[in-house]
Structure formats: structure tokens, C-alpha cells
Amino acid sequence: MIRFDNVSLTYDGQHRPALDSVSVEVEKGEFVFLVGASGSGKSTFLRLVLREVRPTSGRIYVAGKEIDRLASWKVPGLRRSIGTVFQDFRLLPNKTVTQNVAFALQVIGKPKSAIQKLVPEALEMVGLQGKGDRMPSELSGGEQQRVAIARAFVNRPILLIADEPTGNLDPTSSVGIMKLLDRVNRTGTTVIMGTHDSGVVDQMRKRVIELHAGAVVRDQARGVYGYQS
């Protein structure tokens, strides 16, 4: 699903690379935690997968496409096959829950009939049926993150990227979100989640890739947050 071949990235004006010769492969349908301290390169890794930035050197393949060489006009097509969830939810405050989820389909030109079918399905999947007319400000943090997951999942992506999705949530809500991401993963969607939350990583016992100063220092199947042999 994802392959990084010796990927390095040094941001303009920086001397130290944000990612340093990273080679990683993630299989289709896997659930992978990306862990490491702030500034270790987790977000850069995720931004590279989304083609928000290009590597300074190395090759990146997503779903068989070499995305570092992808023409700019093909980038939207790539992103339609990837769902993204962020720590700060990134919902539009002036749109209802339904409108927020539908927005992701409207702006890529999905027909109205498809939107009317897919949006309630996505809301039901995240457990927000009946709350479609609420505004984001009327929802709890956990519910807002569920809306964000519904928006990321509504177009049935093959890959879901979550950058600190539990970072703003209390432990109970975090458990609910992790259950939801696990459910998304069980539909066949590959999930890569960058996190600082040791609790959820230790509880899920999924593959863990640890980054330190831009380099992969650990790649462990059924791993935990801190190193454990």
C-alpha cells in the first residue's frame, strides 16, 4: 500500500533533515502506529503520503503510484483515495454535521443522489445517526472527531491517515475513537496513525513504527508505545 525507499526530506532553511533515509513498507489493510517525540518526523511522514510536500531524495509509492513524481494535476485524484483525520477535527463551524460530511463529496463533484446515500451511511457507521442537523459547536470533542472520521471515510478511501486523532480527547472518548478506527480498518482500509498517546498504542497492540530525529529506530509488529523486547 505504502512504500518509502530511502526517503529524506530537509525543509527549506533547515540544516537537519525532518526525515532521514527512511525505508518502510505498509501492507494493504494494515493498522500502523507512528510514534515518536515531537519533531521526530511523524507529521512529515504523513504529509509526504498526502503529497503535501515532496521528498528531497528517495521514492514514495502509494497504492502502486510513485507519488513523488506525480504531476500536480493528479494530486487531487490521489487524495480522493486517502481519508485524513486531525487532532483539531477541522470541521466547518457554519455547517451542520451532515453538511460537513457532504462537503467532502460535493467538492469532488459526486452526484447528489450518491451524497444522499453515502452521508447517512457514514454517520451511522460513526454512531452519529440522528445528529446530522447539529452544529459542530453543539457536539462533544469525541463526537466532533467522529464527524471528522465520517468525513474522511465517506468516500470509502483505501487509506486513512490520522494525525493525533485522540490528542484533544479525554480517555473515554479516545477509546471510542480507537474502536471506530479499528472498525474502519476492518473494512479493509489501511490506517496509519501518528500519536503520542501511549495508552491507545499499548491497548491496541498493532504494528508500531518509531521515529527519532527523522529516522526509523523501531518497527515492531504488535508493539507498544515504549520499547519492549
Add this chain to the structure above:
Amino acid sequence: MHMKYVVSEFGSGLRRNLSMTLAVIVTIWISLSLAGIGLLMQSQVSLFERYLGSQLEVKIVFCAKNSLTAKCVGGQATPEQEASVAETLAESPYVSRYRFETRAEAFRGYQVRSDSDSDQSLAGILDLKAADMSTAYWATLAHPDDNTELVKEVEDAAGVEQIVDLRERLAPLYEVLNLLKWLALGAAGLLVLAAILQVSNTIRLAAMARRKEIGIMRLVGASSLYIQLPFLLEILFAAVVGAALACGGVVLAMNTLVPWLHRHTASWPWIGWSEARPVLLQISVIAVLLAVIPTLLMTRKYLKV
């Protein structure tokens, strides 16, 4: 593509940036009005030049009996020399028509000028007679701008003392008209620059106001065109309104000012709709370019996918 979304974003963008949109409309209106004035003045100056050029003649003066210039050391021009110049004028592509002025005609002209001169003492002192006068050819140009070409053809001919180009007498008038034309075009240029900067600023502010939507649109895979279209429509709307107001100003001037000029200076040629119509087209094209080029550049910068 969901045009409903694009249209609703365009509408909400206009409401959100109303003051900026109004500022863009006013700047485009004023700058295009000045550009229109400059272009109309350019047409007017050309019209004056053509009109006056067709009226003014080039005078080729032959050596007289008492000419003192170096070119006349051979004395009075011979009939052969005059015939040679006549032949040159007849063959010249720059001359539409020409006529010969005899010494007697030149003397009559001199007398008329002397009589109207307040200081007649010179005529009395010189005591000139017809035999003292120069013969000359008066040539009317086929094209007003060809005066220097014609001068080149005849100035070195034997027996020619000097060439008097009456166009040179009107040079200061042309200079003033040209200056006014360039001032209007220069001011228009500066205002067009201001309009470009204002369009760029408007795009930047609009992109800032919608950064959350744009961020989501980029992440979910909306195409660049889909993201850029509401911005482009918003600026295009401002440009069309600005251009319409500027064109309205030109139409108003053509319907009021030009007829007034016709009434008060009937003998002068004034621009008409044949000159104004291309100006209206030029203004409209400038307005569209003014809106589209900076918008595409700025949206590439701020809304890059």
C-alpha cells in the same frame, strides 16, 4: 462539477468581501476610465495630425536674385532647375499635389503680409519689387507624416534655397496634445498597477477568510479549478462591473461632450463612434485581463493543491 456550490461560494464571497469588492470595482472603474480617456485622446491627436497635415503644405523656395545663402552662390534659380524639382515632385510618392508660385504671386503675398504688419518700416526700407522675390513650389503631402521624406528628396536639388515645413510651426501644439495623451495613459497605467495590487490583496484576504474550507477541499481531493473558480468569479464580477461603469463613462462622453465640441468648434474634426467603439472593446479586454491574470497567479500561490 457542482455549479450550485461554486455559485453559492461566489455569492457568500461577495457578501463577505463586500467592501474589498467595492474598492476593486472603483479602482478598476477609475483606471479604465483614464485608460479610455488616454486612448480617445490618442485617436483625437491622430485625427488632428491627419487633418492638419492634409491642410499644411511644404514650401520649396528657390534661390532669388539677391539670395545670400551658400546654396545660392550660382544666383537666381534657372527654369531648368525649377523644372527638375517639378519633375521630382511629380514622381514623388509622398506628394499628393503641388503648385508653382511665381515671383508676382510671391510679391502679392508679401504685400498682403506687409499691409497687415503693424511695423511696416521694413518693407519701406527694403523697397522690394516682384523681381526680387523667390519662386516656390507648394507641395501637399499624401501622408502627413512623410514631410521629412519629401524634404530629403528636394533639399539638395540645385537652385533650392530652403524648405519651409509648415508642420513645424504647429509642433508645440502637437507636443501639448501628446503630453496630455501620455499623462492620461501614464495615470491609467499607475491605476492599473494599483488595481492589480488590489486584486491580489483581495484574493489573499479572501483565501485567508476561507482557509479552513480550502484546507479541507485540498485534503479531500478537490481540483484546483474547483477551488479557484469562486475566487475567479468574484474578481471577474468586480472587473465586469468596473468595465461597464468605465464604458458607460465613455458612452456618456461621446453623447454629451463630443456633440458639444462639434457645436462650438464645427470646423475641427472630432472623434466619433468609429474611434470610440474600439476603445470600448479595449477597455473590456483590459478589464478581463486585469482580473484574470493576477487572480490566476495569486490563486496558484495561495490555493495550490
